[in-house]
Amino acid sequence: MDIVSKWTDLLEAGIIKTNNGVIVELNAAARAMGFEEGKVVRIPKSRILKTEIGECEALIYGEHIILKPIDTFSQMKQFLIDAIAHEILTPITSIGGLLYLVKEGIDVEKNIEKIENHLGKIxxxxxxxxxxxxxxxxxxVPRSRRVELRGVIQEILKLYADRVERKKLEVKVKARGMMKTDPEALGIIVRNIISNAIKYTDPGGKVTISASNKRIxxxxxxxGIPPKELPFIFQRFFRASNVRDRGGSGLGLAIAKHLAEVLGFEIAIDSRLGVGTRVELKM
Structure with missing residues (x-):
């Protein structure tokens, strides 16, 4: 059943109260639209907001708010299926084209290597x-051992060599020393961070990676990331509004954050829109 009411109080940034006592927490996307008291904001029905009655779709017109309770589990499940399907379908499509080239005898060795890389991605x-x-x-349960950092980074960069070459990116690595940690978890964290840097840097740009025994x-x-969206960047499925045309599931940084906490690391992001992003992983 839809709930139609007036919102009466802006309790804090992104938190509003309606005249029938419902507390509404606007999601990241809604907050990024600059919602504030007295301002007319139209939120598409696809926006999900958290309220005292559960997850809702909402429309806000000036002082009026319309809430439509939804089946959150079904919606999130569908989002996950769509996102992962896209991530997996892309390399599968590429594999199909590469197999055709192999059958035709065109650059067989090189194309087989590309197929192996795509299968590895899946x-x-x-x-x-x-x-x-x-x-x-x-x-x-993490299994710690001494990890040679330059080797970890170089292996990750091999995965994205084609994309780096295609975009003509300048990639600089300054890595030394060892780090005692779980190599599998560390590899996943760093891979997601480097993958994002390469994905969201335009052709001709630069990616710099530095590592020591205490930080990467x-x-x-x-x-860059819009300032209002930066606090939500580690949330599952969150995609910054300025990069939603570049593919991705919105899971990479969520995974990195969870694993960093398990390993006892701190992970921090500093970003300036149109300038670039700095991600630091610190013991």
Whole structure:
């Protein structure tokens, strides 16, 4: 049943109260629209807001708010299916084209290597989802050993060599020393950070990676993150509004954040819209 009421109080940034006592917490996307008292904001029905009655779709017109309770589980499940399907379908489509070239005898060795890379990407997506599930259920136990940082970074960069070459990016690495940690978890964290830097840096841009035994820093000259959206960047499925045309599931940084906490790391992001982003992973 839809609830129609007037909102009466702006309790704090993004939190409003209606005249029938319902507390409404605007989601990241709604907050990013600059919602404030006295301002007319139209929120499409696809926006999900958290209220005392559960997750809702909403329309806000000036002082009036219309709330429509939804089946959150079904919606989030569908979002996950759509996002993961897209992430997996892309390499599968590429594999189909590459197999045709192999059958025709065109650059066989090179194209087989590309197929192996795409299959590896699919396997990594599945592995990361399974690992995230373990972490969230408290079933993941880190296995620490000494990890050579330059080797970890170089192996990750091999995965994105084609994209770096295609975009003509300048990638600089300054890494030294060892770090005692879980190599699998560290690899996933750093891979997601580097992947984002490469994905969201425009052609001709620069990505700089530095690492020591206490911290790893990845800096890029990419598109940056809108300031109002930065606090929500580690949330599951969150995609910054200025990069939603570039693909992705919105899970990478959520996974990185969860794993960092398990390993005892701090992960922080500093970003300037149109200038670039700096991500620091610190013990």
């Amino acid at each position: 396997a990594r997506i599945v592995d990361e989802l399974l690992l995230l599930s373990k972490v969230e259920m408290g079933n993941y 820093v990845v800096e890029d000259t990419g598109v």
